[in-house]
Structure formats: C-alpha cells, structure tokens
Amino acid sequence: MKQGSEDVFEKVMDLAKRRGFIWPTSECYGAVAGFIDYGPLGAMMKRRVENIWRHFYVLQEGYYEIECPTIAQEAVFIASGHVAGFADKMCQCPHCKEFLRADHVADGGGVKNPSVMQNEELSLELASCRCLACEEILGKVEVFQFNLMFSTTIGPGSQRTGYLRPETAQGMFVDFTRLLRFYRDKLPFGAVQIGKSYRNEISPRQGMIRLREFTQAEAEIFVHPSCKNSHPMFRRYADYTMPLLTYVRQEQCEPPVSMSMREAVEKGIIANEYVAYYVALTHQLLVQTGIKPDRLRFRQHLPEERAHYATDCWDAEVFSGRFGWVETVGIADRTDYDLRAHGDASGTPMTVFIQYDEPKKVPRRRIIPNMSVLGRQYRTKAKAIFTALESATPGPSGVCVEVDGEKIQIPPDLFEIRDEIVDVRGEDIVPHVIEPSYGIDRMCYAVLEQAYDEDTADGETRIVMRLLPQIAPVQVAVLPLMARDDMDLIAGEITRTLHKSGILAEYDDSGAIGRRYRRQDEIGTPFAITVDYETRENNSVTLRERDTMKQVRIPITKLPETVGALLTGNIMFSSLVH
C-alpha cells in the first residue's frame, strides 16, 4: 500500500480503535484532546517497544533503570529553568477563539524561523496568516508565552507547589549524588528511565504525535568533560553508516549525506564520539522496532534552534504519510548545565572527585597568622579573622578582611606568607551529560503507520499489519480447523504449552478458518498454527507465516522451540519451507 497517501493516518487509527490498539480516553464523557488509552493490543505492543529499548540501554549499555515520581516540588523546576522558560508562543484566533501555537500558524503561513522571533515581531507576521482551525485570516493578534507544565499542590492547604514532570530527565539529575555512589564514584555511568511525562500542549490535534500525557524513555549518560571524544566502545558503531542532515546542508537546502560515525566525528560534523555513538545506536534501535531505514533520517539542530545549554543536538525523524518528518528521538550533549544548576540551587555539590594517576606538585601560598598577637588584639573576632586570612591575597600594606560587615586592615607583621609545593591527589569536576531521549508513543505510531498494508488474498482485499515478530502483540494464533473431533482439545493443549514457554498464543475457534486468518493478519500476528484432521494421525500441525501466507507442516513437539526461534529472529520462516 502507498504509505505516502494522506489517508494512511485515518486507516491506521480506524484499525487501532476497532481492534484495540489505541482509542480516545474517557470517550463516554467526550474525549479530551492530547490523551489516549492503549487498548489490550496497544499496551502489549508498547511494552514490547519499551523492551527493545531496555535491551539496548539496560543490557547492552549496562545502565540500570530507575523510577522517580512524576510529580516534583517547584524547586526542581526552578533550578532546571522550566518554571521560567518552558513555554510555547501562543495566540488566540479573534474569529473562532481557538488557542493556537504561534509557530505552527507561522509555519502554515510560510513565515521563516518563527521560533527565533520576539513576540511583537511574530504577531506582525501572523496578521496575514490563516487560523489553523477556522482558516480565516487572523489579522491583529497578540502573541504571548504559555508555560507547558501542569501545576498542582502537594498536600492539603495548597502550601507547596508541585509540577507534573515535563521530562523524566530531571529525576535522574537530582539523584546524581546517589547514582554516583551506586556506580562507585566512577565516570562514565548512565541512568535510564521509562515513564510518563506531561505537557499542557496548546493545541494537540495530531493523534499520538502530540499528547499531553506521553511516555518518554530517557538515558542520562554522565561523562568526564574531557573524555567526550573517547567513548570506550566507539568501535561498535564507528563504521555504522547512515544519512545525516547536517545543519550546514539544511542551510544550503541540500539532502542528507550518508557517512560513517567515525567520519562524522573526524570531520567535526557530530560534536563528539558519545553523541555519534548514541546517534548510531538509536538508528539501530528504531530499525529493530520496524521503522524502515528509508523513512528515517537524523537531523542536526540549527544553531538558533538548539537549547542554550546544548552544544550539539540531533533529532531522529521518522517520515509519516500524514505528518511529514516527525521528531521521534532527540540526542543532545547537555554539557554540565543541569548538574551545575541543581548543585547551585540545592547547595549539594554535583561533582565527581577525579584522582590523578600521580599526585601533582602544585605551588601554594599559605598565610600563617600570628595567633597570639591577633588573639590578644581582636579577641572575639580573632577566629573569623584567621578564617578570612586563609583565602585573602595580601598586598604590601597587609590584608583587608571583612568580618561581620566590618572591614579590618591587618598589617603585614601580624602574619607570615609561606610559599610551598603541595601534593594534589585529584580534582572535583562537574560531569557533562549526553542525553538520548525517546518518545515511545511517537515510536508506536510510526511502527503502526509503517506496518499498515493492504494486499489481496483469495481474491479479496486483505488488511495486514506487517509488525515485526518482536513487536507484534499476539505472537502466534492457534486455530483448530473445526471446534470438534478433538481438534479444539489439541489446539487448547498447544496454546497452554506455548504459554508455558513464555509465548503469547491466542486460541480462536470462531468462524471460518479464512476469516480467522484475516483477523490475525489485521492485528499483526506473525504466525498461525492450524490443527487439522492430519494432526490426529501424525501429531503435526501447519504453521503459517502472515506476510507470505505460506504454510509448512511441523511436529507439535517442535512448536515451542520453532516458534520461539522465529519470534526472536534466530531462524527465518523461509528456512523452514522446503
């Protein structure tokens, strides 16, 4: 089926609702935009997508998962900058009164770079643009900031403000000192988290793409700032080659260019090995969920688009027949911005002590106060003067120190200056953070859209979800040809055996066999087992592959092993067909 066609979204969403993947939430009261429910099949498929992500980040990378609350106190988001700055520009249509994202209206009206404009400038540009809801020319509109965080109060009495987290990341930053201890005070290490994030999006009308409650899977990788160009496992992805839409090529209106990660780092196109490593890992991960490489590209943020703290940022964008290129994963070098911000605001240093291989000899100037004279002369203030002297810089006329707001001149004969060489064992540094941040709902939508297909079977149109076996919610269907003559009993027994092997098998005996195959094809079940009359004679069944509709006969005893290997990709169905 042609994936670029406009109505693939309608078809996918219709199927998703009808067959229990996704539907609008609290429909009986009238659905609320920006919220969705995952139905029985959708929730299972989403878990499988999340587990592929876990396979990469927890098993391959060795980063343990943590789970923080979805509500955090205000101090966290003041320090992170979200209270002051996590806002979109908004305007209200004077005709239909709809609230609109100003940058989206501007994009629709062909205005260039609306995200870098001041509110006043943007409001002048919007005057000639059309409302995205009623399509009238807007005319005079005011543009203002709208903070996207949902606020709440913690405890009774409305004393403490809290916010629903707009990203899972902050929980991992504020846990930094405990994580550091867990990882035995050594860099690099990573913390990962999958969970709900909340953003009060202004006008979410893009199905699963823009939600007010959505699932993020984020990794925060803490690295020594001077080791960002030496990822210990860079060789794993050094030769991994993919199309990169660099910011220079965007400025020159050029298409993406294919290159290896090694080349991209060597040419300074990707900032460092860490960012390149996670760009490549993300490409591999997305392809393993079923996203086709020809509908996947990595786009570098333009310098003016980058968050002020990020030195480099790449978005994995997936092409949608309805929405065009959709940002699905963001990979950023966040520098030390977050740890410094939380360290300063909380008073807890978010640093790592890095021990030198050999202690360094460092010259140090010490000021040794003449205790007895100072003590006699300044009595109760003497202790504070000693402390102030330690960090003072003396001049020819002595040192001026401040104690309790009073400036006191200490003459040179009341202290001695001693220049020494001391051994320094190491230093405290603030790590930098590399952050790959995945939107699970956008991944699920992309997987569903790309899996949707229509072909012909038995002279009729067949709707088939070509989900990869690793993603399909139901892994195998077990179908007795007829619900009689023991075929139903044998099929029931096979289903239970497969369950014991951890395979999600669905028993179905209702309706003609052809209709049952169609039902399973439509929900993406990759394999179907059919128990027929021959089964009773030789204990064999047919195993059918969804995509080719080919069938092979195999002994019942081999089912768990064969189906298990097909699901993990250890064997291909074609190898069973003689």
Ligand code: GAP
């Ligand atoms: N911690 C970094 C961060 O949150 P982001 O680009 O704002 O970065 C990361 O979000 C990913 O989360 C996006 O690439 C997208 O897939 C997903 N995401 C963001 N806002 C979303 C929304 N309103 N609905 C669904 N997914 C969203």
